[in-house]
Amino acid sequence: MKITAVKGFNDILPEDSPKWQFIEKIARNTFHSYGFSEIRIPIVEKTEVFARSIGEATDIVEKEMYSFPDRNDLSLTLRPEGTAVVVRSFVQNAIYAKKPVNKLYYFGPMFRYERPQKGRYRQFHQIGAEIFGAAEPMADAEIMSMIMRFFTEVGLTGLSLQINSLGCDECRKVYKEKLVEYLTGHKENICDNCTRRLKKNPLRFLDCKAASCNELKTNAPSILDSICGACADHFKSVKNYLDALNTPYEINDQMVRGLDYYSRTTFEVTTNMLGAQNAVAAGGRYDKLCEMFSGPKTPAIGFALGVERLILLLDTSKDYERKTKLFIAALGQEARDFSFKLINQLRAKNISCEMTYSDNSLKSQMRRAGKNESQHVLIIGEDEMKSGSAIIRDMSTKEQTSFSLDDITNKIMEYCS
RNA sequence: GUGGCUAUAGUUCAGUUGGUAGAGCACAGGAUUGUGGUUCCUGUUGUCGUCGGUUCGAGCCCGACUAGCCACCCCA
Secondary structure (H helix, E strand, C coil), X not given: XXXXXXXXXXXXXXXXXXXXXXXXXXXXXXXXXXXXXXXXXXXXXXXXXHHHHHCCCCHHHHHCCEEEECCCCCEEEECCCCHHHHHHHHHHCCHHHCCCCEEEEEEEEEEXXXXXXXXXXXXXXXXXXXXXXXXXXXXXXXXXXXXXXXXXXXXXXXXXXEEEECCCHHXXXXXXXXXXXXXXXXXXXXXXXXXXXXXXXXXXXXXXXXXXXXXXXXXXXXXXXXCXXXXXXXXXXXXXXXXXXXXXXXXXXXXXCCCCCCXXXXXEEECXXXXXXXXXXXXXXXXXXXXXXXXXXXXXXXXXXXXXXXXXXXXXXXXXXCCXXXXXXXXXXXXXXXXXXXXXXXXXXXXXXXXXXXXXXXXXXXXXXXXXXXXXXXXXXXXHHHHCEEEEEECCCCCEEEEECCCHHHHHHHHHC
8 A cells, every 4th residue: 555645635746836836925925015024823723723713613623723733732734724823923923013004815725624625635735914003904905906016916816805894793793693582583584403503603604505594694683783883884984995906806795704703893705616615715804802812902904815725726738847048968978978067057147957868869858858848958968079069059949059168158058038 | 423425557437237357548669860848669567455145257246444525613
């Protein structure tokens, strides 16, 4: 029996890694232009980091965490998400004391023990960004606008930005009561699942997919009608600023988030191309989280996007790969020895080039060059070594020119640029 | 955790009523001694997911297990 990777843990193979690099690069560029800096955080944390922040009763904490005791019986957990870790670091390192507003982004693997399926894996990757120290709606609009800008830069269209407001603790409490009252009045029509949710997490009814529940939603009370004046004003300003930034959005008062720490603004970027996994990015405001980590009261907002899902949406026809520019086809020991040194000089000049390790036939070496999609092939055979010349072939036009081996490094640099 | 589908060469898949395996792609070599991506020829590759059962005989039938995919739940 061959040893295989752990279920839901995937290799990112050489043919796919250019896409990942492309996405990372665009993310870095875009986020930097909005004033964000990268923070690199650990993959393993003490379990309480997540248990406390995400919510004890959420599925993530209840049944999806990779938790294990270390050799000293301390409970550790492979991070299921990034925000809680960033907040822990923010408080621990007193980042709040450095600047009034701090903008951070991160990139890396997350772990959740779920049954894998399309667009969902046990190890998956997120790119996330957080703004600390800004309660103003301008921050909400800016970060949502940034993520949409990022998707545009990556080349994705047809995505929808859905926004909602969950209000503050007080308005949510009021709304929950209203919703429970409404649902209790229609007890016989709600699905089994929602009957269970009624006690545990009634808001979940709003994203139930059962037909009977869907009908009930039409007349269900909207959270947007229940939020207090201050929360309503905040939401209104967010919308105005989004308009000002020309960022289209849709209001979705049935959007609920899976993590407990959100308040006021929440948002999702959705696609209709991924079946059940329609959320490509999601986030929201979490004004209370820093305090939960014993830090100073610091309003914050952030999001995370799923890289695997993004890659599933990426244009497969586009070429993300960087090819080696030059292939050296060398025939015979003398030419090969010469080429081996030449290739070293060219690489030092930052020209990407390759040659074969064995003295294959010219046909075979040309085939290899074609496979590599090299732009040019430098042919040096026994004849060329004798005459002190080399042939360079442009692989797309098939034009070949010959030149002497004197000062060949500079000639190639000129030719290939 | 629940359900459906699948498991044969590196890969994609054929495999007829059960008689111990085949194709395309890929890879390697060649088609007037040294010129690629198209064409043609030749060649290499398999504990037919694992274990057990039925049978004279199992890739094919039955059972269990494992893995993968898809959906539910939930989520990025």
